[in-house]
Amino acid sequence: MRRLLIAGNWKMNAVRRSAVELAAAVAAQAPAESTAVDVMVAPPFPYLLPVGEALGGSRVLLAAQDVWHEPPGAFTGEVAVEMLRDVGCREVIIGHSERRHVVGETDSRINRKVVASLHGGLDVVLCVGELLEEREAGRTEAVLDQQLSAGLDGVSADQMARVILAYEPVWAIGTGKVATPDQAQSAQAHLRKRLTERYNSGTAEATQILYGGSVKPDNARELLELPDVDGALIGGASLKAESFLPIVEHAVEVTRRRG
Ligand code: PEP
Numbered sequence: 001m002r003r004l005l006i007a008g009n010w011k012m013n014a015v016r017r018s019a020v021e022l023a024a025a026v027a028a029q030a031p032a033e034s035t036a037v038d039v040m041v042a043p044p045f046p047y048l049l050p051v052g053e054a055l056g057g058s059r060v061l062l063a064a065q066d067v068w069h070e071p072p073g074a075f076t077g078e079v080a081v082e083m084l085r086d087v088g089c090r091e092v093i094i095g096h097s098e099r100r101h102v103v104g105e106t107d108s109r110i111n112r113k114v115v116a117s118l119h120g121g122l123d124v125v126l127c128v129g130e131l132l133e134e135r136e137a138g139r140t141e142a143v144l145d146q147q148l149s150a151g152l153d154g155v156s157a158d159q160m161a162r163v164i165l166a167y168e169p170v171w172a173i174g175t176g177k178v179a180t181p182d183q184a185q186s187a188q189a190h191l192r193k194r195l196t197e198r199y200n201s202g203t204a205e206a207t208q209i210l211y212g213g214s215v216k217p218d219n220a221r222e223l224l225e226l227p228d229v230d231g232a233l234i235g236g237a238s239l240k241a242e243s244f245l246p247i248v249e250h251a252v253e254v255t256r257r258r259g
Pocket residue numbers: 009011168172173174175176212213214215233234235236237
């Protein structure tokens with residue numbers, strides 16, 4: 001049975017004090033080791049160190065929201081894999097829709113980041129997802145196929161143990177328009193089917209696939225209960241302990257019921 005991961009993507013939000021307070025609140029309520037639920041937070045780069053300190057010895061994982069794919073050197077404004085590891089990150093989010101569609105990152109750049117991160121010792125959360133017009137044109141699966149195969153180019157079945165996928169329909173991110181359970185399940189089952197074809201069924205069954213897009217305390221449970229949803233990547237609702245922690249609680253209940 002796959003574990004559930006509840007991940008908070010803080011995006012470009014918080015100041016040092018609010019970041020530290022939120023991290024401390026999340027750490028204080030993190031699920032016990034005996035549960036099958038993991039929690040991750042991804043603060044902005046400047047707050048990785050203080051947030052890491054606030055998480056202390058808790059089980060909450062520290063992730064970065066992005067990375068650069070070259071070793072340290074002349075890349076003004078960028079942050080290297082080694083630097084993220086040095087400040088305590090274990091994971092990095094790559095290919096978030098805001099990186100793809102606001103900053104203009106291509107599949108090939110995203111792939112270079114995935115490969116460099118795995119090579120340098122960071123685990124990866126690779127985001128994929130279709131735009132509204134792509135869904136309306138019936139192209140959801142084709143878009144996911146393209147982003148998945150390009151994003152995972154050169155990634156071996158062994159390395160997939162260190163990759164988590166996040167299905168994030170772009171039209172559901174930050175809009176309050178959550179995917180229906182059918183839409184989420186169908187896209188996530190499709191991704192798992194592609195992992196079977198690309199690697200093998202063992203790898204596909206072991207890979208965690210998160211859902212992201214307007215997850216809130218009142219819709220989290222029905223999404224987390226879906227067979228191919230292994231957790232959530234959460235933006236807005238991760239910025240307050242009062243909205244993030246109830247989602248973690250839902251995840252704990254779902255795994256308890258599964259036994
Ligand atoms: C996200 O940023 O990945 C996200 C899903 O945001 P929100 O939960 O606000 O839709």
